Amino acid sequence: MSASRLRRVAVLVLEGAKPLDVGIPAQVFTTRASMPYEVRLCGAAPGLVSGGDGLSYHVAHGLEALAWADLVFIPGYRFPDREDPPPAVVEALVAAHGRGTRLAAISTGAFALAATGLLDGRRATTHWHYTRALAAKHPLVRVDENVLFVDEGRVLTSAGAASGIDLCLHILRGDLGVAASNHAARRLVAAPYRSGGQAQYVPRSVPEPLGERFAATREWALHRLDEPLTLDLLASQAAVSPRTFSRRFVEETGYTPMQWVMRARIDMARELLERSERSVEQIATDVGLGTGANLRMHFQRILGTTPSEYRRTFTRGE
Numbered sequence: 001m002s003a004s005r006l007r008r009v010a011v012l013v014l015e016g017a018k019p020l021d022v023g024i025p026a027q028v029f030t031t032r033a034s035m036p037y038e039v040r041l042c043g044a045a046p047g048l049v050s051g052g053d054g055l056s057y058h059v060a061h062g063l064e065a066l067a068w069a070d071l072v073f074i075p076g077y078r079f080p081d082r083e084d085p086p087p088a089v090v091e092a093l094v095a096a097h098g099r100g101t102r103l104a105a106i107s108t109g110a111f112a113l114a115a116t117g118l119l120d121g122r123r124a125t126t127h128w129h130y131t132r133a134l135a136a137k138h139p140l141v142r143v144d145e146n147v148l149f150v151d152e153g154r155v156l157t158s159a160g161a162a163s164g165i166d167l168c169l170h171i172l173r174g175d176l177g178v179a180a181s182n183h184a185a186r187r188l189v190a191a192p193y194r195s196g197g198q199a200q201y202v203p204r205s206v207p208e209p210l211g212e213r214f215a216a217t218r219e220w221a222l223h224r225l226d227e228p229l230t231l232d233l234l235a236s237q238a239a240v241s242p243r244t245f246s247r248r249f250v251e252e253t254g255y256t257p258m259q260w261v262m263r264a265r266i267d268m269a270r271e272l273l274e275r276s277e278r279s280v281e282q283i284a285t286d287v288g289l290g291t292g293a294n295l296r297m298h299f300q301r302i303l304g305t306t307p308s309e310y311r312r313t314f315t316r317g318e
Contacts, residue, residue, distance in 0.1 A: 007175065009039045010069035012093075013059050014077045014085055014112060017051045020161040021075030021106045028168035028184060029071075035184075036176075040065045044089050052078040063092040071171070072096055076107030076126075076161070081133040084115040094118065097154060104156040104171065106164035113155060114138040123150045124157040177274045178267060214238055214249060221261060225268055226288045229261050265289055266302050273311040280307045 009029045013022055022041070029037040041057065042065035043049045049057045066072055072093070084090065093116045097103055105113040110126035111134060113119055120140035125131070131145035144150060149158035149167040158167035165188065173181040217238040221229055234257050235245035249257045265287040272283045284295035292307075299307050 005036060007037045007071065008069045009037050009071045009073065010061070010065040011039065011041045011073045011075065012066065012089070012112075013041055013043045013049045013051070013057050013075065014089070014109075015050055016078035017049065017057065018076045018078070018107065018161065019051060019053055019055050021077075021109065021164055022051070022057065024106065024161065024164040025073040025075070025104075025168055028165065028172065028188065040068070042066070044086050063088060066092045066096040066101070067099070069096065069101055071102045071104065074103065074105040074109035074112050075164075076105075076109045077112075078108075080108040080111035080130060081137055085112045090115050100154070102154045102156065102171075104158075104167060106158050106167065107160050110134060110157045111137070113157065114141050118155050119152075119157070122152045122155060124152070124155075125150050125159050126157060127160045178270045179274050182271070214245075214252065218260075222264060225261070225265050226286055229288070231257055234261075262298060263302060266299060269295060269299065269307065270303075270310065273307055283307070 009025065011022060011025050026039055026041065029035065029039050040061050041059045042061035042063065043057070043059040045062045046060060047058065049059055051057050074093075089112065093103060093113070097116070097118055103113055103116075103118065105124075105126075107127045108130055110119070110124055111130070114124065114134060114137070119138065121142070123142045123144050124134070125144050125147050126134050128145060131143050134141065135143040147159070148163040149156065149170060151170065156167060156171070158164050169181050169185055172184055217234055220237055221234060231242050231246065235242040238245050240248075246257060249255070249260070253260055255263070268287045269283050269289070272278055272286060276283075278286070279292075280295060281292040284290060284292050287295070289295045289298065296306055299305070299310070303310065305313075
């Protein structure tokens with residue numbers, strides 16, 4: 001996807017909107033020279049919108065912003081299980097989707113998206129406190145409470161507020177590539193990789209754990225991906241037995257230590273494919289996979305594509 005085309009992002013602020021949920025997409029996609037996005041906050045109508053947690057929002061745009069946007073975020077809001085958004089909001093979301101616009105719900109914003117019927121028969125998630133309520137209110141939605149976000153193509157949902165960052169970075173990776181997403185994560189002081197829904201090019205690698213017990217070990221390993229990394233070596237660095245390290249690592253990340261290392265290597269390869277002219281053979285050596293054939297095999301297995309095709313997708317200056 002071309003990095004030069006300006007993308008239009010609308011953040012739909014509903015009554016009772018949660019401050020973090022509104023602020024996350026506005027911050028991640030904020031208009032700046034390095035980001036090809038224009039962001040507009042909108043509501044059911046221009047003017048003051050009463051938010052949750054004692055805050056209100058003054059939005060400059062009404063629902064016409066949904067017709068303008070390429071990507072619409074629906075932040076979470078209070079009491080989503082009590083009633084649906086106004087019919088005009090639901091209709092505008094359905095119309096936007098019909099024009100090819102992506103719709104992304106953060107936290108309880110999934111209820112507004114579900115009210116459109118666009119989640120019927122699809123996987124979706126929301127804040128853990130509301131997963132049962134979403135399933136009860138919209139029984140045709142396949143609610144998955146065990147993920148941070150779900151990408152179903154042009155409809156996306158995320159769990160609680162912090163996972164909205166993961167969803168935004170996932171979208172950014174798909175639009176502009178790993179390098180741009182990593183840059184945004186550093187700017188936000190956020191984890192660049194946390195596992196979420198499975199979709200083409202979704203980097204489930206290097207997930208941020210629920211705890212920080214092995215953060216230093218992961219950081220140590222990320223700087224040595226070109227070297228042999230074994231379970232015993234990682235466990236020694238963490239100062240625990242290999243058995244304890246494996247068990248706790250899986251609990252924290254959802255991956256075995258060596259699965260994590262492989263995905264970290266694939267992500268490093270992706271960034272090199274995006275940002276350098278190095279050959280596949282050279283990159284294989286850089287990331288500790290030895291040969292181009294080995295890199296191609298694991299790249300295909302994890303991402304469902306080849307290094308060459310991936311590079312063509314994110315050609316610089318495209």
